[in-house]
Amino acid sequence: MRPTYAEINLGAIRSNVREVRSEVGSLTRILVAVKANAYGHGLEQVAQAVLRAGANVLGVAFLEEGIELRRLGIGAPILILGSELPERADEIVRWGLTATVCTHELAVALSTAARGQHRRVQVHLKVDTGMGRIGLKTGEILSFLEAISELDHLVLEGVYTHFPVADAYNERYTLGQIRRFGEVVRKIRAHGICIPITHAANSAAIIRYPDAHMDMVRPGLMIYGLKPFRGAGLQIQLKPALTLKSHVCFLKTVRAKTAIGYGRTFIAKKQSRIATIPVGYGDGYRRSLSNRGQVLIRGKRARIVGNICMDQMMVDVTQIKGVRVGDEVILIGEQGTERISAEEIARLCSTINYEVVCALAQRVPRVYVDR
Numbered sequence: 407m408r409p410t411y412a413e414i415n416l417g418a419i420r421s422n423v424r425e426v427r428s429e430v431g432s433l434t435r436i437l438v439a440v441k442a443n444a445y446g447h448g449l450e451q452v453a454q455a456v457l458r459a460g461a462n463v464l465g466v467a468f469l470e471e472g473i474e475l476r477r478l479g480i481g482a483p484i485l486i487l488g489s490e491l492p493e494r495a496d497e498i499v500r501w502g503l504t505a506t507v508c509t510h511e512l513a514v515a516l517s518t519a520a521r522g523q524h525r526r527v528q529v530h531l532k533v534d535t536g537m538g539r540i541g542l543k544t545g546e547i548l549s550f551l552e553a554i555s556e557l558d559h560l561v562l563e564g565v566y567t568h569f570p571v572a573d574a575y576n577e578r579y580t581l582g583q584i585r586r587f588g589e590v591v592r593k594i595r596a597h598g599i600c601i602p603i604t605h606a607a608n609s610a611a612i613i614r615y616p617d618a619h620m621d622m623v624r625p626g627l628m629i630y631g632l633k634p635f636r637g638a639g640l641q642i643q644l645k646p647a648l649t650l651k652s653h654v655c656f657l658k659t660v661r662a663k664t665a666i667g668y669g670r671t672f673i674a675k676k677q678s679r680i681a682t683i684p685v686g687y688g689d690g691y692r693r694s695l696s697n698r699g700q701v702l703i704r705g706k707r708a709r710i711v712g713n714i715c716m717d718q719m720m721v722d723v724t725q726i727k728g729v730r731v732g733d734e735v736i737l738i739g740e741q742g743t744e745r746i747s748a749e750e751i752a753r754l755c756s757t758i759n760y761e762v763v764c765a766l767a768q769r770v771p772r773v774y775v776d777r
């Protein structure tokens with residue numbers, strides 16, 4: 407196998423699901439977001455692990471991700487979180503997926519497809535209470551429900567909304583959304599319309615807004631052991647599941663003034679020991695970490711020198727004793743007493759931990775361990 411791979415600890419993932427369970431109690435359902443190849447961790451293994459640990463529903467971004475889960479033999483409910491185009495309704499019904507509905511056209515297409523297949527299709531209505539992405543406006547809900555009430559192959563299983571700033575220190579905006587969503591739900595129920603499952607909370611809201619737990623929560627990030635905001639680790643025990651590993655493939659001593667890599671952006675000031683690591687931006691390891699990022703070798707930090715290439719990069723190991731070809735290199739994760747978190751890398755690249763793990767390329771093998 408390639409000496410560069412991502413090691414995924416399924417024990418950590420199950421432990422994170424159990425943490426969420428203890429946070430929300432036994433009556434609230436847990437939908438785990440496994441979109442984007444389970445945030446880069448691998449769809450099949452993660453889906454099976456979270457279901458075994460007590461998750462009730464899987465959340466995917468679009469139809470194909472749902473089909474992939476069904477083809478793996480997964481029978482659990484699967485909610486498509488995006489707004490699908492009406493022409494895909496037939497496939498949604500065929501694969502027994504639950505659709506997010508916020509347009510009349512999709513509702514009609516789903517009902518027609520379900521009638522044609524002699525089945526019923528479960529749907530969740532999406533309400534936009536302040537995310538500004540997809541969803542019906544709060545004032546449109548009742549007339550929308552009125553308009554789709556004739557579609558008797560449609561089963562309204564849930565109503566939900568989403569928070570854009572549940573991770574932010576200021577709570578005002580999110581509290582306003584929780585209140586407006588609560589009013590919508592009350593209004594629907596006051597009309598005698600049954601909605602079994604209301605839901606709103608992503609990872610950040612699960613920790614910070616117990617009032618938003620409702621009938622179901624929708625954690626993604628925290629299931630992978632990543633922090634939805636600074637200090638989240640103080641409130642809940644999250645275990646990072648992913649370690650990005652490689653091995654030293656070449657070593658050399660260079661004289662002062664030697665240039666390293668494309669663009670000659672690093673020139674050794676003195677005689678240095680330089681290790682080459684077979685990882686690059688082609689693996690999803692961001693080039694903006696050039697001359698900024700660090701890796702762990704023999705429990706110590708080594709600085710990336712020169713521009714990161716597509717498949718390789720160089721690090722300065724002058725200060726680390728005894729480095730050899732074949733030594734383990736940790737790009738994300740821990741080694742000895744040192745740790746490089748996805749959050750640290752995200753800060754250096756001016757992005758978020760979500761993007762760091764999602765960016766991991768398909769050519770990086772995922773290796774599963776359980777500890």
Ligand SMILES: *Cc1c(COP(=O)(O)O)cnc(C)c1O
Nearest residue numbers: 439487568608609624625626627
């Ligand atoms: C991805 C997603 C989630 C999970 O969000 P995290 O911040 O990763 O917990 C929840 N709800 C919706 C609608 C999503 O798209």
